[in-house]
Amino acid sequence: MAIVGGPIGLVILQSTGFCNMDCSYCYLPNRANSRQTMDLSTVTEVARLIFTSGLLKHELDIVWHAGEPLALNPAYYREAIRIIEEANPTGIAVHYGVQTNGTLINDAWIDLFEEHKITVGISLDGPRDLHDRHRKYRSGSGTYDRVVAGVKNLQARNYPFHFIGVVTAQALSRPADLLAHYWSFHPTALGLNIDEREAQNLHSSMGEDVSTERFEQFIAELLHEASRQDSPSVVIRDFQRTMSSLISGAPEDNDQVVPLRMLNVAYNGDISTFSPELLALDALARQRFIFGNVHRCDLLTDILDDHRFAAAYREIRAGVDRCSRECEYFQYCGGGAPVNKLSEKGTMDTAETNFCRLTKKAWVNACLQIANAPANRFELASAR
Amino acid sequence: MKPNPKLLAAITASGAVLSLAVSAHAHQTSNHREVILGSESTPLSTRVQHLRTKLRSVSPLLNESSAEGRIDNVVQFFNFRNR
Numbered sequence: 001m002a003i004v005g006g007p008i009g010l011v012i013l014q015s016t017g018f019c020n021m022d023c024s025y026c027y028l029p030n031r032a033n034s035r036q037t038m039d040l041s042t043v044t045e046v047a048r049l050i051f052t053s054g055l056l057k058h059e060l061d062i063v064w065h066a067g068e069p070l071a072l073n074p075a076y077y078r079e080a081i082r083i084i085e086e087a088n089p090t091g092i093a094v095h096y097g098v099q100t101n102g103t104l105i106n107d108a109w110i111d112l113f114e115e116h117k118i119t120v121g122i123s124l125d126g127p128r129d130l131h132d133r134h135r136k137y138r139s140g141s142g143t144y145d146r147v148v149a150g151v152k153n154l155q156a157r158n159y160p161f162h163f164i165g166v167v168t169a170q171a172l173s174r175p176a177d178l179l180a181h182y183w184s185f186h187p188t189a190l191g192l193n194i195d196e197r198e199a200q201n202l203h204s205s206m207g208e209d210v211s212t213e214r215f216e217q218f219i220a221e222l223l224h225e226a227s228r229q230d231s232p233s234v235v236i237r238d239f240q241r242t243m244s245s246l247i248s249g250a251p252e253d254n255d256q257v258v259p260l261r262m263l264n265v266a267y268n269g270d271i272s273t274f275s276p277e278l279l280a281l282d283a284l285a286r287q288r289f290i291f292g293n294v295h296r297c298d299l300l301t302d303i304l305d306d307h308r309f310a311a312a313y314r315e316i317r318a319g320v321d322r323c324s325r326e327c328e329y330f331q332y333c334g335g336g337a338p339v340n341k342l343s344e345k346g347t348m349d350t351a352e353t354n355f356c357r358l359t360k361k362a363w364v365n366a367c368l369q370i371a372n373a374p375a376n377r378f379e380l381a382s383a384r
Numbered sequence: 385m386k387p388n389p390k391l392l393a394a395i396t397a398s399g400a401v402l403s404l405a406v407s408a409h410a411h412q413t414s415n416h417r418e419v420i421l422g423s424e425s426t427p428l429s430t431r432v433q434h435l436r437t438k439l440r441s442v443s444p445l446l447n448e449s450s451a452e453g454r455i456d457n458v459v460q461f462f463n464f465r466n467r
Contacts, residue, residue, distance in 0.1 A: 010463050061463035099462045119466050160466040188466040227389055227406030235392045241458050243393040246432055247402075247439060247446070248455045255459050262461075276461070328428050368431045371393075371438070375407035378442045379390065382400050 003304045003313065005260035005273075006055030012276050013046065014038060014066040014267045015076065021068065021101050021143055024134040025166060027199035027280050028066060032138065037072065038267040043080045045294035046265050047087035053300040055260055056092050063097040063119075066276065067267070070104040074112040081116055095119065099164065101135070103143055105150035110157045120161040122151060122187075126178040130171050134195075151185055162189040162235075169195070169205035172214065175222035183229045191237035192222075194358050198343040199280035208354055212365070215358045219366035242363045243371065245332045254334025257320050259304060259313060269294040271303055274316060275339035285342075288312060312338075318349040326351045333360045397454040400445065 017028065017036030030036065050056070062084065064077070081096060088094060097119035105120075113120055124147055125131040132142025154161050163182050171178055182190050197204040206215075219238075226234045245252045255261035256275045264276045271292045272279050278289040289312055291303035303309055320335030327333070333356060338348045340355035370376060390403035439446045446455075 009459075010461060012462070063462045065462055095463070095465065097462060097464070119464055121462055121464060162464045162466055164462070189464055191460065191464075223391060224406060226391055228408070229389050231389050233392055233401075233403060234389050237458075237460050237464070240392055240394060241460060243402075243404075244395075244455050244458045246435060247394055248457050249436070250457070252457050253459060255461075364428075368428075368435060370406065371404055372431060372434050373407075377405050377407075378393065378439060379403050379405055380400055380443045380445065381403070 003259060005258070005301065005304055006053070007057045008050065008053065008055050008260055008263055009057065009059075009061060009255065010261070011046070011050060011060065011062045011263045011265070012066060013043070013062060013064050013080075013265050014279070015064045015069050015080070016067040016071050017267050018071050019068040019101070020071055020103065020137070022136060022138045024136070025168070025195045025201045025204070027196070027201045027277050029200050029280055029282065031067065034071070036067070036267045038265075038269075040076075040079055040083060042265075042267075042269045042294055043083050044087070045269065045297075047084045049294055049297060049300040050263070051087050051090060051092075053260075055300065056090070059093045059095065061095045061097060063099060065099040066264075066280070068101055068104070069098045070100050070109060074108050077112055077118075078115075097121065099123065100150075101143065101147065102150035103146035105153050107153065107157070110153065110159055113159055114157075120154065120159065121164050121191075122147065122161050123165070124151075124163050124182070125165050125168070126171060126174075127181045130168070130174070130178070133170060134166070134168060155185070160188045162191065162237075163187045164191040164193060167192050167194045167206065167218070169210060172210065172218050175218045176225040179222050179225040180229070183226070183231060183234070186231075189235035189237055194355070196340060196343075196355055198339050198355075199277045200282075204354070206354070206358060210358065212357050212362050215362040216366045216369070219362060220370060223366070223370050238359070238363055239367060242332070242367045246364065246367065246371075251331045252334035254320075254336075256337050256339075257316050257335045259309070260300070263300070265294060266290075271297065271300075273303070273309075274312070275337050277339040278342075281339075281342075312348070315348045319347075319351070322349065322351045329356075329361050329364055332364050336360075394455045394458070396445065397456065398445075402439075402442075402446070402455075 018034040019031040099121040102122040128144040131144045194206045195204045264272045270290045291306045291309040323335045324330045336356045340353045341348045344353045394402045
């Protein structure tokens with residue numbers, strides 16, 4: 001059977017696997033090892049494979065993540081971007097982004113961001129006490145002050161940024177506090193993940209003792225607080241994603257279960273696709289999801305012939321088929337996240353996980369409740 | 385008077401922005417848990433249908449068969465567009 005992959009929408013490059021922080025829920029292995037840096041020759045090979053793949057749309061996002069990208073220096077990224085641009089003769093619009101803990105942002109970094117219009121995502125878990133409880137330096141001290149200093153540096157230069165936060169059990173009683181805190185910094189958007197049991201994070205505070213109804217209540221109160229902010233429009237990634245999925249009338253295009261929608265490249269050039277966190281599994285488990293290496297790959301589509309890819313894809317498809325048979329929310333999800341299925345259930349051939357119960361079902365229920373409330377109304381504004 | 389903030393819900397293929405304006409009154413009178421649990425006794429398909437009916441009353445553009453009003457599923461991980 002011919003496997004259809006792509007189109008590639010997102011490339012995640014692990015420029016470094018090192019992080020200057022040590023968050024309690026982090027899923028990455030070996031993050032104290034500062035020698036895990038992606039060589040620029042690896043960037044050259046990634047660019048070659050991407051732009052000769054025939055799998056691109058008219059736009060492509062390249063995001064540096066899975067470690068603290070700002071632990072390197074701006075010159076590294078200037079050169080990486082030059083390499084990528086030189087390999088892109090097709091005129092495809094490439095958007096660059098970093099997901100950073102924010103602690104190292106200074107004017108030199110903002111110069112780089114401005115030069116290349118780099119999208120900046122800051123990881124912040126809300127007010128100081130919630131943030132510092134889990135997001136610490138290796139010394140054990142909290143990182144909140146340094147993150148906020150980085151954010152203020154961006155604000156001083158009027159450079160836009162969004163937040164991605166992790167919701168832990170301790171945040172569940174404080175949705176309004178959480179939302180108001182995020183919006184006090186005037187971000188462009190907010191994305192809320194949950195403390196997930198995945199890869200190296202073996203225990204989640206958002207386990208089975210957090211009921212779906214409890215999390216729906218959290219979401220509903222968060223959305224109501226969002227609607228009270230002093231801002232003409234509030235963008236919450238998870239609300240938009242859920243509403244788009246509910247409104248579109250078509251099953252969600254789940255990028256985590258379609259080959260090569262996302263291309264994930266580890267610092268050493270190892271290639272994977274599907275859930276990015278599959279590259280953060282323990283060494284033995286990780287081998288199942290390394291489908292090639294950029295230095296030994298002629299064409300990107302060669303990875304579709306790799307026996308490890310075939311086995312992984314078979315198991316992922318079986319899990320998606322199971323979701324489609326067993327779950328009434330399938331149309332608004334598209335079959336879950338392989339890494340969460342594997343980390344929670346030990347197999348990707350499974351249906352409901354705690355992750356999808358909270359991040360899919362609860363969001364769908366809460367969004368329908370708020371959207372269907374008679375007092376709330378939709379408005380459509382024409383394209384500018 | 386300060387305009388009520390709106391939650392961005394979706395963007396159509398033609399670039400129109402669909403937002404949800406949330407009533408402060410609804411916030412004051414709802415017991416969220418009660419309302420949510422109550423609404424879940426209604427089948428999911430019925431709740432979704434109700435949503436789509438409400439949307440069509442906003443604009444005929446939001447008809448599922450309208451190419452202009454088609455809404456792409458947004459699947460964002462870290463790839464936001466901040467500008």
